[in-house]
Structures are given as C-alpha cells and as structure tokens.
Amino acid sequence: xxxxSLVHSVYDxxxxxxxxxxxxxxxxxxxxxxxxxxxxxxxxxxEAGPDQLGEYAAESAEVAKRASGSTPxxxxxxxxxxxxxxxxxxxxxxxxxxxxxxxxxxGQGLIGPNLTDAYWMHGGSPMAIHRVVADGVVAxxxxxxxxxxxxxxxxxVTAYLLTLKGTDVPxxxxxxxxxxxx
Amino acid sequence: xxxxxIIYDDTTVRRFIxxxxxxxxxxxxxxxxxxSQLAWWQANLGIPYTTYSRLRPLHTNxxxxxxxxxxxxxxxxYSTQRLLKTRMASDLLSKIHFWGWQLIIVAAAxxxxxxxxxxxxxxxxxxxxxxxxxxxxxVFAINFFxxxxxxxxxxLYVAIWFxxxxxxxxxxxxxxxxxxxxxxPLKSYSVFAGVQDALVQWWYGHNAVAFFLTTPILGIxxxxxxxxxxxxxxxxxxxxxxxxALVFIYIWAGPHHLLxxxxxxxxxxxxxxxxxxxxxxxxxxMLNGLLTLKGAWYKxxEDPVLKFLIAGVTFYGMATxxxxxxxxxxxxxxxxxxxxxxxxxHSGALGWNGFMAAGMxxxxxxxxxxxxxxxxxxxxxxxxxGTVGILLYMVSMWIxxxxxxxxxxxxxxxxxxxxxxxxxxLLAIRPMYIVRFVGGSMxxxxxxxxxxxxxxxxxxxxxxxxxxxxxxxxxxxxxxPAPASAPKPGWVQVVTGRPLxxxxxxxxxxxxxxxxxxxxxxxxxxAIVVLGEFAWMVTRRDREAGRPSWFGLIEGRPLAFxxxxxxxxxxxxVAELLPTIMLKQAxxxxxxxQAPYSPLELQGRDLYVREGCYTCHSxxxxxxxxxxxxxxxxxxxxxxxYDHPFQWGSKxxxxxxxxxxxxxxxxxxxxxxxDPRATSPGSNMPPYPWLAEQRITVKDAPKKLALMQxxxxxxxxxxxxxxxxxxxxxxxVITADLATQGVQVAWDSEMVAIIAYLQRLGRGPxxxxxxxxxxxxxxxxLPAATIASEEAR
Numbered sequence: 001x002x003x004x005s006l007v008h009s010v011y012d013x014x015x016x017x018x019x020x021x022x023x024x025x026x027x028x029x030x031x032x033x034x035x036x037x038x039x040x041x042x043x044x045x046x047e048a049g050p051d052q053l054g055e056y057a058a059e060s061a062e063v064a065k066r067a068s069g070s071t072p073x074x075x076x077x078x079x080x081x082x083x084x085x086x087x088x089x090x091x092x093x094x095x096x097x098x099x100x101x102x103x104x105x106x107g108q109g110l111i112g113p114n115l116t117d118a119y120w121m122h123g124g125s126p127m128a129i130h131r132v133v134a135d136g137v138v139a140x141x142x143x144x145x146x147x148x149x150x151x152x153x154x155x156x157v158t159a160y161l162l163t164l165k166g167t168d169v170p171x172x173x174x175x176x177x178x179x180x181x182x
Numbered sequence: 183x184x185x186x187x188i189i190y191d192d193t194t195v196r197r198f199i200x201x202x203x204x205x206x207x208x209x210x211x212x213x214x215x216x217x218s219q220l221a222w223w224q225a226n227l228g229i230p231y232t233t234y235s236r237l238r239p240l241h242t243n244x245x246x247x248x249x250x251x252x253x254x255x256x257x258x259x260y261s262t263q264r265l266l267k268t269r270m271a272s273d274l275l276s277k278i279h280f281w282g283w284q285l286i287i288v289a290a291a292x293x294x295x296x297x298x299x300x301x302x303x304x305x306x307x308x309x310x311x312x313x314x315x316x317x318x319x320x321v322f323a324i325n326f327f328x329x330x331x332x333x334x335x336x337x338l339y340v341a342i343w344f345x346x347x348x349x350x351x352x353x354x355x356x357x358x359x360x361x362x363x364x365x366x367p368l369k370s371y372s373v374f375a376g377v378q379d380a381l382v383q384w385w386y387g388h389n390a391v392a393f394f395l396t397t398p399i400l401g402i403x404x405x406x407x408x409x410x411x412x413x414x415x416x417x418x419x420x421x422x423x424x425x426x427a428l429v430f431i432y433i434w435a436g437p438h439h440l441l442x443x444x445x446x447x448x449x450x451x452x453x454x455x456x457x458x459x460x461x462x463x464x465x466x467x468m469l470n471g472l473l474t475l476k477g478a479w480y481k482x483x484e485d486p487v488l489k490f491l492i493a494g495v496t497f498y499g500m501a502t503x504x505x506x507x508x509x510x511x512x513x514x515x516x517x518x519x520x521x522x523x524x525x526x527x528h529s530g531a532l533g534w535n536g537f538m539a540a541g542m543x544x545x546x547x548x549x550x551x552x553x554x555x556x557x558x559x560x561x562x563x564x565x566x567x568g569t570v571g572i573l574l575y576m577v578s579m580w581i582x583x584x585x586x587x588x589x590x591x592x593x594x595x596x597x598x599x600x601x602x603x604x605x606x607x608l609l610a611i612r613p614m615y616i617v618r619f620v621g622g623s624m625x626x627x628x629x630x631x632x633x634x635x636x637x638x639x640x641x642x643x644x645x646x647x648x649x650x651x652x653x654x655x656x657x658x659x660x661x662x663p664a665p666a667s668a669p670k671p672g673w674v675q676v677v678t679g680r681p682l683x684x685x686x687x688x689x690x691x692x693x694x695x696x697x698x699x700x701x702x703x704x705x706x707x708x709a710i711v712v713l714g715e716f717a718w719m720v721t722r723r724d725r726e727a728g729r730p731s732w733f734g735l736i737e738g739r740p741l742a743f744x745x746x747x748x749x750x751x752x753x754x755x756v757a758e759l760l761p762t763i764m765l766k767q768a769x770x771x772x773x774x775x776q777a778p779y780s781p782l783e784l785q786g787r788d789l790y791v792r793e794g795c796y797t798c799h800s801x802x803x804x805x806x807x808x809x810x811x812x813x814x815x816x817x818x819x820x821x822x823x824y825d826h827p828f829q830w831g832s833k834x835x836x837x838x839x840x841x842x843x844x845x846x847x848x849x850x851x852x853x854x855x856x857d858p859r860a861t862s863p864g865s866n867m868p869p870y871p872w873l874a875e876q877r878i879t880v881k882d883a884p885k886k887l888a889l890m891q892x893x894x895x896x897x898x899x900x901x902x903x904x905x906x907x908x909x910x911x912x913x914x915v916i917t918a919d920l921a922t923q924g925v926q927v928a929w930d931s932e933m934v935a936i937i938a939y940l941q942r943l944g945r946g947p948x949x950x951x952x953x954x955x956x957x958x959x960x961x962x963x964l965p966a967a968t969i970a971s972e973e974a975r
Contacts, residue, residue, distance in 0.1 A: 056805035141847025150598025
C-alpha cells in the first residue's frame with residue numbers, strides 16, 4: 001500500500017503517506033457513533049429506559065422483596081436464639097467485627113458503654129437492646145446497624161449480647177445509665 | 183535568492199530533558215513511597231509532611247507537570263524548530279519558560295506537603311502558583327506562536343497541530359478550573375460549588391489527561407517515531423480524522439468521572455457516549471504510530487528506542503480501550519472508587535507517557551551530545567524491567583479493583599451485605615498493594631538506570647546544536663495577484679470551506695436533538711445521516727477531481743487553525759458546563775443539609791481539605807442498594823450547594839463519609855484520628871495526632887464567613903460578626919463531651935474543628951436547634967425548607 005504515489009508530503013525528512021483507513025477501524029468508529037446516538041435517543045429522547053433513581057427504586061423494591069421473609073424480632077424469639085449455639089457463634093463474629101472497637105472485645109466498654117454490667121441507658125430487655133442495635137441512638141453516636149447488617153445479623157448479635165449481660169468483665173468501664181428494672 | 187544557515191536552540195531542549203529526568207525520579211520515588219504506605223501504614227512516619235494524603239497530590243503533580251511537562255517541552259522545542267525550519271523565536275522567552283516552570287515545580291514540592299492545597303485533583307496548587315502557571319504558559323504560547331509566524335515551512339505537520347491544541351486547551355482548562363476567591367496568599371476557595379464544581383473539576387481533570395498527557399505526546403510520537411524508525415508516517419488522512427475527532431470529542435468526556443453521582447443524568451450520559459466515541463479516534467493515533475513501522479518490525483529487535491516507542495503506543499492503545507470501557511455506566515458502577523482506575527491511569531502514565539519519554543530521551547540525548555548511547559544493553563534492561571513493572575502494577579490493580587468492587591456489592595440471599603465491614607474488603611486486597619509496590623519500584627529502578635545511561639552518554643560527548651540550511655526566495659510579487667482566476671482571499675476560503683460548512687450544519691442539527699420529541703428526533707437523525715452522506719460524496723468528488731483540500735489550506739494558516747481548534751474544544755465545554763452552572767436555581771433550595779456550615783464546621787472543613795482526606799474518602803453515595811445499606815441515603819445535588827470546593831473524591835481506600843455525621847460519638851472520632859486502628863482494626867489509614875496539638879486560627883472564622891458570603895452562601899452580616907462567639911460555643915460543647923470521657927483537648931484545637939465538620943456531614947449544622955421532624959427522604963419528595971430556621975435565628 002505504501003507505494004511512492006501515496007506520499008503526501010515531507011517534513012524535516014519525515015515522509016507522510018496517505019493510506020486508506022483500515023475498514024475495521026472505520027467499523028469501530030461508525031459503530032460507536034451509532035451506539036451513542038441510539039443510547040441518547042433511548043434514554044433521553046424517547047425516555048424508554050429508567051434514569052438512575054428509577055433504577056435505584058427498582059433495585060430497592062427487589063431487595064425489599066428478598067428481605068421480606070424475615071420474622072420480626074420479639075423478646076421470646078431473642079431469648080430462644082440466645083440458647084442456640086449456631087446463632088451465638090455468628091452473633092459473636094458480628095460483634096467482634098463491628099462492635100468490639102467501641103464496646104471492647106469482651107463487651108467491657110471503651111468508647112461505648114460497658115455491656116456486661118447491670119446498667120442500661122436505653123433499657124436492658126431483649127427488645128430494648130435489639131432496638132438500639134437496629135436503629136441506633138444518633139444523639140449518643142450509636143450507629144443504626146440494621147440497614148448495614150440486615151435483620152438476621154442484628155438478631156444474632158442481640159442474642160449474643162444477652163449472653164454477655166451480667167458477666168461483669170473485670171476492668172470494665174464504669175456504669176452508665178440506669179440499673180435494669182426487672 | 184540566497185542561502186540561510188539556521189542554528190537550532192538545543193540548549194533549552196537539553197535543560198528540559200535534565201529537569202524531566204530529575205523530577206521523574208522524584209515523582210516516581212514519591213509514588214513508590216505512597217504505594218508502600220497503602221500496604222504498610224507505618225511508612226507514613228507519623229509526621230504531617232510525609233503522610234499519604236499530603237504526598238499523593240505531590241506524586242500526581244510531580245509526575246504530570248514536572249516529569250511529563252518537562253519531557254513534553256523538550257520534545258516540542260526540539261521538533262517544532264525542525265518542522266518549521268527556524269530557531270525558536272526568542273531565547274529569552276525560552277529561558278523564562280524553562281526557569282519559570284522549574285520554580286513552579288519547586289513551589290509545588292514545598293506547598294503540597296505543607297498542606298497548602300485547593301483539593302481539586304491535579305489542580306491542587308494554590309492561587310499564587312496558579313497565576314504563575316498562567317503567566318509561564320502564556321510565555322510558552324507567545325514563544326511558540328511567534329516561532330510559527332517566522333517559520334520557513336509553509337504547511338504545518340501533524341505534530342504541530344497537536345502542539346497547538348495542547349497550548350490552547352490547557353490554557354482554557356487551567357484558567358476556568360482555577361477560578362477562586364483568595365482568603366490569604368495561601369488559601370482560596372473555588373468560585374464553583376457542589377455539582378458545578380465537580381463538573382468543572384472533572385472537565386478539567388479528564389482533559390488534563392487529554393491535552394497534557396495525550397495530545398502533546400501524540401505530536402511527539404508523530405515526530406520521533408518516524409525519525410527513529412526511518413519509515414514514512416502511515417496515513418495523512420487518518421491524521422486529519424483522528425486529530426479533529428480527538429480535540430472535538432475529548433472535551434465532552436469529563437462527566438464519565440461522575441457516573442451515578444448527583445450530576446444530572448443527561449450530563450452523565452453525554453460523558454459516557456462521548457467516551458465511547460473516543461475509542462476509534464484514539465486508536466487512529468495508535469494505528470498511525472504502529473503502522474508507521476510497517477515493513478520495519480525487525481528493527482524492534484535491535485533498537486531500544488523503537489522498543490520503547492512501540493510499547494508506549496501499544497499501552498496507549500490499551501489505555502484508550504480501557505477508558506471507554508470504564509466509561510460505560512454499568513462498568514463504572516463496579517470500577518469507580520476502586521484500584522481499577524488507579525491501574526488504568528498508570529497504564530497510561532507508566533506505559534504511554536513514561537515509555538514515550540524513555541524512547542525520546544534515548545533517541546535525543548546521543549544526538550544532542552554528538553555521540554552514541556552509552557549502553558544499549560542497559561537500555562534493553564530498562565525496557566524489560568519497566569515492562570514487567572507495568573504489568574505487575576496493572577494486573578495487581580485489576581485484581582484489587584474488581585475484587586473490592588465485587589465485595590462492596592456482594593449480598594446474602596436475603597439481600598443484606600455479605601461484607602458489611604469495610605475493612606474486610608481492604609484486607610482482601612492488601613497483597614495486591616504489595617505487588618503494586620514491587621511493580622512500581624521495578625519501574626523506578628529502570629528509570630534510574632536510564633538516568634545513569636543518559637548521563638554517561640552526555641559526559642562522553644559534548645553539547646552540539648542542530649542546524650540546517652534553507653533557501654530563501656525573494657518575495658515574488660509577479661505570481662501573487664494572478665488576476666485571471668481571481669481566487670478568493672484566504673480567510674474567505676477558510677470560512678467557506680466545505681468541511682467546515684458541513685460540520686456546522688451537522689452540529690446545528692445535532693444541537694436540536696438535545697430537546698427534540700422522539701419523532702422529530704428521528705427526522706433530525708435522518709437529516710444528519712443524509713448530510714453526512716452528502717458531505718462524504720462531495721469530499722470524494724473533490725479529491726478525485728484533484729481540488730486542493732480545505733485541510734491543506736488551514737494547515738498553512740496557523741491563526742485559522744488555532745481558532746478552529748479553540749472552537750472545537752469550546753463546544754463540548756460550553757454545552758456541558760453552561761446549563762449546569764446556569765441552572766443553579768433548578769436545584770431545589772431546601773432540605774436539612776441545606777443550612778450553611780457553622781463557623782467551626784467551616785474551619786474543620788478546611789482541615790479536611792488540608793490533610794487531603796479526599797484522596798481516600800468519597801462524599802458521594804451512589805444510588806445502589808449496596809451503597810445505601812453501607813453508607814446511608816443516596817447523595818443529592820442540593821446537599822452540596824455551599825460546598826466550595828466540592829469534596830466528592832474519586833477513590834475509596836476508606837469508606838464514603840457523606841453520611842458520617844452522627845454515626846459515631848465524638849470520642850470515636852478523637853480515638854480514630856489519634857490511632858485509626860484503635861477503632862478500625864486492620865485499617866491502613868495514617869494517624870493524625872497533630873490535630874490534637876495544633877490550633878485553628880480563631881480570628882479566621884469571620885473572614886471565612888464573609889468570603890463565603892461573597893461566593894453566594896447565605897450568611898447574614900450578623901452571622902459574620904458573631905462567628906467567633908458561635909465558633910467557641912460549638913467547640914466547647916465538643917470539648918465538654920470529650921472531657922466526660924476523660925479526654926482533654928483545647929477548644930481551639932484542630933481536632934475539635936475537624937470533629938465538628940465530620941459530625942455535620944450529611945445533616946445540618948450541629949450548633950443550631952434541630953429542625954422540624956425529618957420526613958422520610960425519597961428522591962424527588964423533599965422535606966420542607968429549613969433554611970428559615972437559620973434566618974430566624
């Protein structure tokens with residue numbers, strides 16, 4: 001192809017040929033242009049596809065459907081779970097990964113309060129603890145965990161917390177809140 | 183008719199090469215250091231000036247502007263003189279350009295570790311340095327265009343086109359993105375806020391890649407590759423198409439850095455489709471490089487120069503395929519904020535820029551010193567070390583990026599996050615951080631070998647300046663008027679050129695597509711196809727008839743060429759930036775997070791900027807369930823309207839922080855800043871203990887509020903006057919809270935200010951009465967205005 005007749009010009013000794021454009025290159029060029037025109041037409045002119053918040057709404061609905069199988073927590077259920085060693089193992093794992101940094105590896109309290117004493121800031125009943133874990137206490141800097149961990153892991157970690165309750169780990173943080181009213 | 187001897191100014195070229203190699207070593211060494219810090223946090227050394235978040239901007243700026251910048255200037259000065267057969271117009275301007283640029287680099291190297299930064303990526307330098315850059319760039323431009331004016335070669339070679347595009351576009355990008363209001367000689371605030379600032383920044387950021395790291399290097403490729411290969415350039419018409427397509431399309435692609443953010447959908451889509459359309463034009467450049475070697479591939483075996491240049495062009499091809507791929511929204515959803523992007527930019531920076539630089543240096547230095555390269559074997563070793571280094575780097579970052587992206591979104595069968603703890607996803611990729619450090623270090627070792635080799639080469643010879651002889655013809659008045667055919671004046675030929683008319687016609691029709699009804703849009707698209715077809719037919723007929731091409735005409739007229747290039751790059755910028763900036767009012771001006779920052783929060787925000795938190799943390803939650811589960815509600819455009827500058831970030835080495843406010847107690851933040859691993863075991867975040875010691879400048883608070891007022895943030899004069907009192911009051915609430923937990927910090931310590939800022943993220947100012955009950959925030963249905971509470975105060 002690069003025969004002498006194709007020489008376009010010469011600059012500082014650099015010859016410039018004028019070969020044809022390779023067909024496969026032209027194919028990429030035109031395909032990408034046609035794709036782009038089609039994309040713009042589909043999403044922004046015909047508005048046939050969802051925008052990003054539309055996609056998000058659909059995804060949210062899908063995930064909500066998947067999560068709907070979960071039974072709501074109750075005192076009895078949590079107390080039963082607190083005797084299930086499988087649940088307690090997973091609860092302990094969740095605790096070590098997410099809670100130990102603030103409440104200590106034994107729940108003795110560091111940044112957050114001691115979970116092993118008899119004092120509770122928001123109530124010590126199974127459901128009271130569950131509510132604090134699930135929804136958090138924004139004013140005190142306790143994160144809401146249900147959105148991140150999901151309902152099952154919140155139940156498991158609550159069950160695990162019920163087993164820590166009253167273990168009074170030595171060297172624990174000074175009590176905060178009220179003694180539990182039984 | 184007489185002969186004229188021209189001696190080229192090669193001293194400037196030698197200087198730029200020396201500077202490029204030296205700063206290249208520095209920039210890459212800092213890169214290796216920050217890479218090691220991600221693998222081993224202890225490498226932050228516990229002092230502010232060597233902490234990752236301050237050094238990362240130093241690394242990027244040094245590599246882009248010091249290493250590639252100086253390399254580019256060396257290549258431009260060398261090739262321009264020879265392609266135009268004239269010495270650079272002014273030795274003085276060349277000198278000012280060289281020394282001015284080096285001073286700017288030194289200023290950057292000092293100011294960035296000190297935390298003097300605007301936090302706009304690759305534009306972190308503060309306003310006095312920005313002004314200096316503008317001045318030096320103008321000096322360069324004058325010198326260059328003046329040289330064009332006194333050239334002895336009528337038409338401009340394709341390399342020169344790329345240099346013109348570089349000079350014009352970088353000027354526009356730099357000036358617009360640097361627009362800021364100064365508070366002091368070392369601190370300024372972007373005039374843009376939130377979404378607008380993000381769009382302007384990434385219009386700049388992406389085109390810094392395009393017009394600083396790509397177009398000048400393409401020009402250099404067009405000169406040095408055929409020189410080194412002693413082969414003709416493959417195709418002139420490919421040059422035309424890929425040049426004009428590149429300069430026109432590139433500028434639109436910036437929003438692909440903001441896919442699935444709070445940027446309006448239409449702008450995101452433009453960013454995506456123009457990035458997809460960039461694939462072919464980019465590969466046009468690659469093809470013209472690779473096919474230039476047609477029939478001479480055997481030369482690759484013996485010549486290290488060609489090895490580097492061809493590998494460089496190949497990496498360019500890889501990076502410009504990966505770029506459009508990453509710009510597809512669904513791919514970006516996975517890759518954005520991960521190391522995949524880091525790997526992508528390094529295949530460009532190390533593979534394309536670094537190897538093109540090495541090839542050019544190995545070719546140039548022996549010629550600039552009238553000798554042979556000291557060691558070809560060393561150059562070969564450099565090539566293989568560098569290549570293996572890049573591959574280790576890219577592959578480790580692919581694995582790391584895809585792994586982390588998948589882990590972030592991985593879900594249990596019930597739809598909950600499989601890896602709810604962010605640190606888990608970080609620990610999974612740590613081995614890759616070590617591999618990356620090894621790969622980058624290998625590349626650096628190869629580069630140092632090159633420095634040694636070039637030094638030995640230079641020492642063996644002595645500086646010689648190139649020269650040429652031209653034949654100067656006396657002006658020939660007889661041939662000029664040619665009354666019989668009476669050609670139209672040149673400028674009329676330029677503006678009535680068929681390609682231009684067709685381009686304008688097609689663009690005009692395309693413009694209406696923006697807001698057409700579906701049926702009308704189809705008609706318009708049909709019209710575009712017909713116009714295009716017609717243009718193609720006419721062009722072909724003209725070519726077959728042997729009529730002089732319009733492109734040939736403008737290639738002989740630098741002014742027309744420059745103006746057309748400027749217009750080509752302005753169209754995309756204006757089309758995307760103007761509506762976004764003009765439609766400011768369209769952003770709903772209510773919502774909880776809408777109240778301006780309190781004085782203390784503003785001070786804390788400046789510390790967040792100073793420490794470079796944005797280098798590892800985003801503040802932009804994308805509309806995916808996996809993100810809202812992990813971080814909270816989707817971020818919305820109206821939440822950022824007072825963010826001068828925006829802090830959306832581009833990388834999540836750590837988690838997103840947009841909804842951090844109220845998530846943890848103050849003590850958590852204190853503990854975490856002092857020792858991140860105390861609250862987040864396994865984290866690689868550097869500690870920031872100096873925040874507890876250093877004090878904020880209390881008196882700056884009213885000044886900052888007054889400046890924000892001038893930028894349009896609705897502070898009342900009473901707010902400004904009362905800023906110091908309010909600042910202290912908010913700080914004391916935090917210190918009192920910390921004191922109850924046994925932590926004593928001064929109320930005016932930086933720690934208190936940054937905690938105040940972090941506690942405010944994603945919600946209203948924390949020292950004002952809580953607003954009325956927050957309605958469930960679904961997009962489109964926003965809670966009633968709470969700005970009133972700010973005014974009523």
